[in-house]
Amino acid sequence: MNTSLIILAAGKGTRMNSDLPKVLHPIAGDPMLIHAMAAGATLEPIHTVVVAGHGAEEVTKAAIAYDEEATVVVQAEQLGTGHAVAQARDALKDFEGTAIVLYGDTPFVSPETLANMMQAAQSTDVVVLGFEAADAGRYGRLVMEGTSLERIVEFKDASEAERAITLCNSGVIACNAALLFDLIDAVGNDNASGEYYLTDIIGLARARGLSATAVTCDEAETLGVNSRAQLAEAEAAFQSRARATLMEDGVTLQAPDTVFLARDTVIGRDTLVEPNVFFGAGVTVESGAHIRAFSHLEGCHVSRGAVIGPYARLRPGAELAENTRVGNFVEIKNATVSEGAKVNHLSYVGDAFVGAHANIGAGTITCNYDGVMKHHTHIGAHSFIGSNTMLVAPVSVGDGAMTGSGSVITSDVEPDALALARAPQVEKPGMARKLMDKLKAQKARQQRSS
Numbered sequence: 001m002n003t004s005l006i007i008l009a010a011g012k013g014t015r016m017n018s019d020l021p022k023v024l025h026p027i028a029g030d031p032m033l034i035h036a037m038a039a040g041a042t043l044e045p046i047h048t049v050v051v052a053g054h055g056a057e058e059v060t061k062a063a064i065a066y067d068e069e070a071t072v073v074v075q076a077e078q079l080g081t082g083h084a085v086a087q088a089r090d091a092l093k094d095f096e097g098t099a100i101v102l103y104g105d106t107p108f109v110s111p112e113t114l115a116n117m118m119q120a121a122q123s124t125d126v127v128v129l130g131f132e133a134a135d136a137g138r139y140g141r142l143v144m145e146g147t148s149l150e151r152i153v154e155f156k157d158a159s160e161a162e163r164a165i166t167l168c169n170s171g172v173i174a175c176n177a178a179l180l181f182d183l184i185d186a187v188g189n190d191n192a193s194g195e196y197y198l199t200d201i202i203g204l205a206r207a208r209g210l211s212a213t214a215v216t217c218d219e220a221e222t223l224g225v226n227s228r229a230q231l232a233e234a235e236a237a238f239q240s241r242a243r244a245t246l247m248e249d250g251v252t253l254q255a256p257d258t259v260f261l262a263r264d265t266v267i268g269r270d271t272l273v274e275p276n277v278f279f280g281a282g283v284t285v286e287s288g289a290h291i292r293a294f295s296h297l298e299g300c301h302v303s304r305g306a307v308i309g310p311y312a313r314l315r316p317g318a319e320l321a322e323n324t325r326v327g328n329f330v331e332i333k334n335a336t337v338s339e340g341a342k343v344n345h346l347s348y349v350g351d352a353f354v355g356a357h358a359n360i361g362a363g364t365i366t367c368n369y370d371g372v373m374k375h376h377t378h379i380g381a382h383s384f385i386g387s388n389t390m391l392v393a394p395v396s397v398g399d400g401a402m403t404g405s406g407s408v409i410t411s412d413v414e415p416d417a418l419a420l421a422r423a424p425q426v427e428k429p430g431m432a433r434k435l436m437d438k439l440k441a442q443k444a445r446q447q448r449s450s
């Protein structure tokens with residue numbers, strides 16, 4: 001079945017008390033809008049239309065960064081959810097199929113639930129996603145007759161009897177696109193809020209003899225974010241689900257509550273993650289790796305058998321091959337570390353290639369930035385970089401070469417050569433003793449005269 005997404009993201013989110021549009025507040029490293037887009041993307045939509053309003057420019061940037069084919073339409077005035085959906089009409093004018101309406105501030109609707117809705121939409125004209133609310137609060141109420149959804153009544157407009165209904169509207173709707181826009185045309189704003197309610201299309205459809213029903217999901221999926229407190233709840237809910245999923249998938253988390261994951265974190269089976277590890281966006285860790293305590297990873301790939309940390313920092317573009325070692329207080333950025341290479345202590349390796357089985361001594365730094373531009377460092381296979389070597393990029397150290405400790409390497413080193421670039425050692429016999437005696441005598445004189 002052809003599908004298109006309409007994602008409502010125009011609202012201001014007043015209760016967030018923020019300059020950032022609500023839908024761009026991050027959960028697990030990505031704007032909540034992206035969570036909604038990613039869930040929708042599992043339906044392989046033909047079009048994804050994001051309805052932006054407040055902060056439209058920033059919302060557009062984020063939407064396009066995730067899906068460059070997404071269309072963003074602007075709802076200049078927020079006149080209600082029905083009016084918001086109507087803004088997608090032009091973008092979908094040539095589309096034939098089912099439109100699914102999602103909210104950008106409701107990040108956790110699952111792909112399975114969306115698939116259930118698509119399934120139901122094959123035999124029913126309008127399908128609404130409902131949930132049994134623990135506290136129905138101000139949600140719209142679903143008025144059912146058997147399996148038929150008769151109408152949705154907004155809390156503000158509901159009678160006492162209707163307010164007693166606990167089956168609530170999540171906001172997600174599936175409907176043939178042409179029919180959806182046709183029904184919305186008939187929606188007015190004569191209600192308690194003076195808004196064009198998307199929810200009115202149910203009653204309108206039933207009045208025309210069309211069918212409507214509700215698919216239900218767990219309340220956790222419909223969690224909406226309206227405040228910073230709810231944002232924190234959403235983050236916590238995401239983290240506990242993601243940790244549980246990883247453990248089911250065979251990853252050991254020694255202290256799950258202290259490990260933070262991103263929306264897109266991938267970790268292979270039998271990898272061991274010690275306490276207090278942070279995964280930013282874009283991390284893939286293969287099976288059988290070991291991430292030791294207090295490491296921070298983002299935008300990187302860690303291969304099988306690698307041991308990272310404790311206290312390692314892997315930044316975007318860090319590509320670690322099999323059986324590599326990256327130890328404490330080591331930062332790797334935009335650099336490939338080839339199989340079996342070791343960077344064990346106190347180093348910065350950025351914009352670099354480290355060949356297989358190279359050994360990078362403690363305190364080594366690739367001096368990649370000249371204040372204006374970034375430059376590349378090549379470190380050959382089986383090379384040995386002495387402790388505290390400064391590699392002033394652009395520079396290359398050949399395969400099997402060595403650098404002496406404390407060297408400042410400014411020109412290329414040939415394969416198998418030893419490069420020394422430091423002041424030669426000078427030794428003055430007896431000088432230390434003489435100097436000490438002189439200083440002690442000086443101190444004694446000062447004490448006598450004071």
Ligand code: UD1
Binds near residue numbers: 012168199
């Ligand atoms: C809406 C539903 C309600 C449901 C609830 C679930 C309607 C009339 N009511 O109520 O039945 O229980 O969601 O959370 O649909 N938006 C726009 N443009 C607008 C108005 C809203 O883009 O003009 C977006 C908002 O940014 C938000 C979403 O639509 O993402 C829902 O809007 P909101 O005002 O929060 O609707 P509710 O009153 O919560």
Ligand code: CA
Binds near residue numbers: 224226
């Ligand atoms: Ca809301």
